[in-house]
Amino acid sequence: MAIHVGKPTAVAQEPGQEEPPDTSATGAGDRHRLTALQGLAALSLDAMASVAYGPESIVLVLAAAGAYGMGFTLPVTLAIAALLAVLVASYRQVIAAFPDGGGSYAVAERYLGRRAGLVAAASLILDYVLNVAVSVTAGVAALTSAFPGLRGERVWICLAVLLLVTAVNLRGVVDSAKAFLVPTALFVGSILAMISVGLFRDGPVSTTSAAGHASALGEGATAVGALLLMKAFAAGCSALTGVEAVSHPTAEDRQTAEDLRRDWELWKPGVDLIEISSETRSLGRPVAAYVRTLARTHPDAQVTVLIPETEPARLWQRLLQNQRGSVVAHAVRRDTDAVICRLRFRIAAKAEPPLLDAPFTAS
Numbered sequence: 001m002a003i004h005v006g007k008p009t010a011v012a013q014e015p016g017q018e019e020p021p022d023t024s025a026t027g028a029g030d031r032h033r034l035t036a037l038q039g040l041a042a043l044s045l046d047a048m049a050s051v052a053y054g055p056e057s058i059v060l061v062l063a064a065a066g067a068y069g070m071g072f073t074l075p076v077t078l079a080i081a082a083l084l085a086v087l088v089a090s091y092r093q094v095i096a097a098f099p100d101g102g103g104s105y106a107v108a109e110r111y112l113g114r115r116a117g118l119v120a121a122a123s124l125i126l127d128y129v130l131n132v133a134v135s136v137t138a139g140v141a142a143l144t145s146a147f148p149g150l151r152g153e154r155v156w157i158c159l160a161v162l163l164l165v166t167a168v169n170l171r172g173v174v175d176s177a178k179a180f181l182v183p184t185a186l187f188v189g190s191i192l193a194m195i196s197v198g199l200f201r202d203g204p205v206s207t208t209s210a211a212g213h214a215s216a217l218g219e220g221a222t223a224v225g226a227l228l229l230m231k232a233f234a235a236g237c238s239a240l241t242g243v244e245a246v247s248h249p250t251a252e253d254r255q256t257a258e259d260l261r262r263d264w265e266l267w268k269p270g271v272d273l274i275e276i277s278s279e280t281r282s283l284g285r286p287v288a289a290y291v292r293t294l295a296r297t298h299p300d301a302q303v304t305v306l307i308p309e310t311e312p313a314r315l316w317q318r319l320l321q322n323q324r325g326s327v328v329a330h331a332v333r334r335d336t337d338a339v340i341c342r343l344r345f346r347i348a349a350k351a352e353p354p355l356l357d358a359p360f361t362a363s
Helices: 029-033 036-043 045-070 073-097 103-112 113-146 147-170 175-200 225-240 245-247 253-267 284-297 317-318 324-335
Strands: 304-312 338-347 356-361
Touching: 036 045, 036 175, 045 073, 045 113, 045 175, 045 225, 045 245, 073 103, 073 225, 073 245, 103 113, 103 245, 113 147, 147 175, 284 324, 304 317, 317 324, 324 338
Parallel strands: 304 338
Antiparallel strands: 338 356
């Protein structure tokens, strides 16, 4: 059984049908592809969000040296922009060499070995966690600076924003891109407007600190040390986070489904390939609904659901493994009377053929 995630497209393949449904570019496949603007909203949010707090980090460090130190903002910014250009050129090469995605992990694993690839993957996971934390915190800090009355609720606002972003992303890449398209356009427009206005000003609008905020502007400084400049450069490099996100997405589900149909036709196991659609990318409920349909159409038959799963040999690795088999089993067991058999294939630690973990569990 093949599960297709996305909006409803074609009906399930009927028994005896010789060819799979048509999924040409003019049909359902287009709904699973991102336009240039949607790709900007889906894959570039990390990089664009860094623009909001990267320059601020430079200013906060150089402000310790007063007005004299603020004069070094542009040189430090240009140095970071040059480094950003190098990163962009580098990741363009990564995308060209690994069009199926993987980014730094794919590069490190192929050319430096498996351990180096795992180090790169762990670094990226840590980077994304910190990136979300810093982005949400910076956004809420900007909100509370405009509305000081919300300053005491900063933690709850951060948690609410985090839950909102998580809920939107659980809808899938395409749906989240559509949801973030308007906020992304507003953000880009605001940044361009701020730059345009700043080009015609010879000084800040105000240097007065808001209530509850200490002034970061120093006084009387006549020199800026190398350590301060390096600290400003390091703080400003936070603007570089998220650039690598464009190179990470893997092949879309639609292409994977097409490959599965082709392989199934070549294999010809004697079992029909059924395609089940899901609007919300959920897995358990669509399968349970299909099982209920089978039970209604075949009231005298006992429906049995076989769930093949692969699991690592070590217990601690299983904790990091996705739990799709458990999700499907729970949904089918809760909503139907079908018999569930979970067939676990254990992946050996060394390069050995996978073994069937016996006995299988049934319910």
